[in-house]
Amino acid sequence: MIIKKPNSLKLKLSRNTTYRKFNKIFLNKYINILFFLFFIFFTSTYFFWLGAYGRIDGTLGRYRVFLNGLYQENINIVKNFVNGKLSNPASFSFDVKFQNLKEIQNKIDLLRKNEKILDKEERKLVNASLTYKGEKYDVGIRLAGGEMDHVSSTKWSFRCKVKNGKSIMGMHEFNLMNPHTRLLMSPWVCNEFYKKNDFININYEFVDITINGELKGVYILEEWFDKPMIEKDGGRAGIIFSPRYNDVIKIFKENKVLKNDQLKSQLSYLKNNYFGLINGEVNPSFFFDYDKFAKHFALVDLLNGSHVYNRQNTIWYFNPITKLVEPIGREWSSRAFNKIESITIDLEDVYFNKILFSDENFTKLYFKELELVSSKSYLESFFTEIKAEKDSLSSILHKDYPYYNYSFDYLIRNQKYIRNRLNKITDKIDTKLIIKEHNRAFIQIINNTNLPIQLNEIILNNENISIENKLLQDSSNMVLLDLDDYSNFSSAKKLETIFLNIEVLFLNQKKTFSKKVLIPIEYRNSLFTFLSKPNQEKIFKKYDLKINHQKQLIEFPQEVSFDEVIIIPPNYNLICNAGTKIKFEDGGGLVSYSSIYLNGSRDSPIIIEGNSSQSNSLVVIGNGVDTSKINYTNFYNLSKINEKDWGITGSITFYKAPVIFDNCSFSNNVIADDFLNIIKSNFKINNCVFNNSFADALDADFCTGVLNNMEFNNIGNDALDFSGSNIYVDSINFKKVGDKAISAGEGTIINGSSLIASSCEIAITSKDDSFIFIEDVNIFNTKVAFCAFNKKSIYGPGVIEIRNSKLSKIDVPFLIEKGSRLTIDDSIVDPVNNKKVKDMLYGIEYGKKS
Incomplete structure (x- = not known):
């Protein structure tokens, strides 16, 4: 056997190889650990930056939108990109002088360096020009926005103010902002909710911007x-303001307000009521429009947009007709990323919300609106209505943001949260029996939710036990019922037979508690909740007005004289029978918040008469649903409500109050701008006569109406003056009209037939995007037969189409401005040569000074 000597070289090599492998493995692990630690440091630093500076300048928001879009859209990004490039938004091209642009850029650099928001110095306008649809406008621009995200990129936000009394897209002034600062599609969607709920709302568009060719x-x-x-939504010019901290009121366009006597008076009224509200001297129902604010709060909850409650973002409108304040929705900052965790009633630190929720009547309305917006059908209907326009606007956004996705999922989640909050309220109402000393029995009812419930009545074994209406806000409130006060329950031994029916407001549901407690839900309304005078019932007795509480009717006596303004509350209809005579003495008038029914007859008409210029007015403010009916009633010598701070201009006014007039006469009014003013209402007027009207006879703003078989005689200004309305007229006769027989403005549409106009200053006028079509027209002894023009820069031209007309003794048959159109029997009439028709009217050459 040969034993070989180990090869020392191979052994050495083997050992070296093993050593090198060991070192390599150890070194790799060491590098991996270092890399891991570096990765942790880098990512931590990056996300800290995102959360800190990134939150300040908007980077975090853009990052989240980008990642969310990638996840949601993925394969759709290519399609979005193509659709974006094919979209065709409006295009604004700005030309700014080098020095002015440099001044803006220096301000941006300073803001970025100091990380501060704009101050007064940065808000000064610089001159520029803006080209839109081939027309050049002089404008002023400045930086805009209250956060750093407005100047954090090259797409900085700015305010644009159109000069020389002109407007663009119907606006004199607007902001142009990086879409990320407003969460892209979010404000448009939020605003659509407000638009569809009849709020004063803001116009939102998506436009392409070029500055100096870039x-x-x-x-x-x-x-x-x-x-x-305000006017585009059918509102009357009023004060827009913001309630800031330290009891400061910021008035928008304050200089214009102070130069207008009526607005100045309204401002004084508003400030008095505002500070009275803060000091507890004015009931909130006399300051706030409860219906509007209840809808507003519910929509804010649906949108999870409580950012709107920040004082800087709170914008209100003083409605001069109702003399109440309405909210304007803006700055919701609604994000799909944010989980909804509360609703408006939870926000105890919001001062004005706290004032509103102190009134049980408002709280009822709020929960009623919550039920509405939390129903599945509410969103389903909304999604269907806006889908086409939303898709179109999304394509515009996809030009720059093909990854962007706006999902309605967060609205559905918010709805579910609100429904859960409403549905669980009854689960947290505890009832328990308490036995105190001397064997006395009590029933304790405690509300363990932070939502209010109201107890109207307690029923014990079919015996009704009335209690004072009490709002239980939370567990600090309770009802403790002493059963010794009732003969059937004099000892504790009988408690086993007790059950309770508890009325809980705000919810349409039922819940059965232990101890056989049943909770039927139904709403209850207290009498005269909204009256402006606490002693109204005494006043009714003074004038012998009959009140039927069961049928909710108020009936006038056969003859009555008022020397003060009588107020009819909501839900109590006023009835006057044939032959009734109502006279307004100095200071007398009638304001109804319910429908009125004046049932005169041919032989026994109702007479409503004034005797001075002090008040002597009829005002009906309705709910937009119930229709007043006025038959065979003669109105004489009426004026208008004599209060400068109330925006009532008519001797008779119907606001959101549908009405039908049959066989009525309107004669000899004084002072008022209009004899009959109908606003935001449907109406029918048949077989009626207007005689000797001080100014306009009938003024209808944002209405739908029918006029049939009517006469207008000796009218001071316009006989028929329509704004933003859709009207049908038939068989109308005008005699001696001081200004226009028919005036259509602000997008009004009039169709009709059989008109006769004689001795009029101007017969038929269409202006500001209005359209008039009439068959069978006879005009004679009149200065101007037809007039069409553009008056307000936010609107377009007027159009008139006439078939089968007869003209005689006319000074100027046609006064048609270039751009407007008159067609007679399919033939187009040539316009006047490059003249502004507006500069010829209103008492300058034709018509009367307005």
């Missing part, structure tokens, strides 16, 4: 607060 891309256009914003 394409900046898609911006979001946000209308700023001005008179056109």
